[in-house]
Amino acid sequence: KRRLTWMFTELLGSFNVGDYVPWLDWLTHVSGFYARARRVAKQFDDLLEEVLEDHISKQKGNSDFSSAEDHGDFVDVLLWIQRTESFGFPIDRIVIKAQLLDMFIAGTDTISTLLEWEMTQLIRHPNIMKKLQQEAKTVANGKKHITEDDLTNMKYLKAVVKETLRLHPPFPLLVPRKSKEAVKLNGYHIEAGTHVIINNWAISRDPTNWEQPEEFKPDRFLNSTVDVKGNDFQLMPFGSGRRGCPGITYATAANELVLANLVHQFNWEVPGGVEKIDMSQTRGFIAHRSVPLMAFAVPKEK
Numbered sequence: 277k278r279r280l281t282w283m284f285t286e287l288l289g290s291f292n293v294g295d296y297v298p299w300l301d302w303l304t305h306v307s308g309f310y311a312r313a314r315r316v317a318k319q320f321d322d323l324l325e326e327v328l329e330d331h332i333s334k335q336k337g338n339s340d341f342s343s344a345e346d347h348g349d350f351v352d353v354l355l356w357i358q359r360t361e362s363f364g365f366p367i368d369r370i371v372i373k374a375q376l377l378d379m380f381i382a383g384t385d386t387i388s389t390l391l392e393w394e395m396t397q398l399i400r401h402p403n404i405m406k407k408l409q410q411e412a413k414t415v416a417n418g419k420k421h422i423t424e425d426d427l428t429n430m431k432y433l434k435a436v437v438k439e440t441l442r443l444h445p446p447f448p449l450l451v452p453r454k455s456k457e458a459v460k461l462n463g464y465h466i467e468a469g470t471h472v473i474i475n476n477w478a479i480s481r482d483p484t485n486w487e488q489p490e491e492f493k494p495d496r497f498l499n500s501t502v503d504v505k506g507n508d509f510q511l512m513p514f515g516s517g518r519r520g521c522p523g524i525t526y527a528t529a530a531n532e533l534v535l536a537n538l539v540h541q542f543n544w545e546v547p548g549g550v551e552k553i554d555m556s557q558t559r560g561f562i563a564h565r566s567v568p569l570m571a572f573a574v575p576k577e578k
Contacts, residue, residue: 280323281385283316288561295471320380324373331355350379381562383523386446387531389564393444394436394535396569397492400550404494405539408432412540422536424529433536435494437528441480441504441513443492448477448563450515476512477563485510504528542573 292309294301304310331351354372357363398405411432416422427433453472458465466472481489487496502508505524506516514521521527538544546553547570556566 280316280320281380284320284381285385285562285564286558286560287313287316290560320377321373324376327351327376328355328369328372351376382521383526385562387527387534389446389562390437390440390444390527390531391534391538392565392569394440394531395538395544395571396553396555396565397440397443398436398539399544399546399569399571400553401492402550404436404492405544408436409539409543412536416540420541422533422540424533427529427532427536430532430536431498432494433532435497437532437535438497438502438504438511439492439494442486442511443480443490444557444563445476445480445513446562447513447515448475450474450476450512451519453519474512479510479512482510538573542575545572545574546570547572 287309290309292304294304328351331349332355335352335355351372354367354375358367358369358372398408411430412422415426415429422430450473453474455466455468455470455472457468460466479485483489502511504511504513506512506514506520509516514524514527553569554565554567558564558566
């Protein structure tokens, strides 16, 4: 699944000349771009079909799936909605697969990518790691696991997450938009139908907005009102306005909970030392690490 996701997001982020010069679209055919896109789409469809068939076979003759409350996961809920038409209208298999594709791409890959960058920066900055581990220890108050209720009191954790989103936004160019009508913005005339791409990566590293923008400094957010919800235009990892990411609440909670427990329960080491960590990232719709992070989790002593 992860390999397919990488291939999918790489295609989404690839330059397609036909999108900008329609009469040159034949070059896209010649380059093999469309053939690769069809191949990846077929592989993803096969994967989603396998997931659906597996859940359908488990539900057959199983009385445990008689109501929405009894369902084991998101797929079971979607199948229950399809079977009962509880929304008042039918949903077909294609709609279900579209929902699952959104979860695979936007709901899991982005979170795991962000988590990998967070762990990378924490391992490269042991003093920051220790500070976060101390906060986790204090908040846990003897408990083995950090719970979602504990996250409210983890101010430094939230600062680490914000700083990682600033330096390594999962969507460097956000989601491309298209202007519905002509508009004049800050002296620029934008024609109707213009493709609008926001360089979120550059905004997050703009020295006019950030002191030492290339440095990983979570402390900059401790006494700052800047947030990631889209109201502060110097930091928009989830976009802004009505078209902002609808999964921001889920993504934030899921990421914070996993990160808090990783630093609370383990110390981390990398083979060869932190200076060997490759910080390059991939090109594509989502900015993955070019080389996956390899680290040893060392359980803390009781």
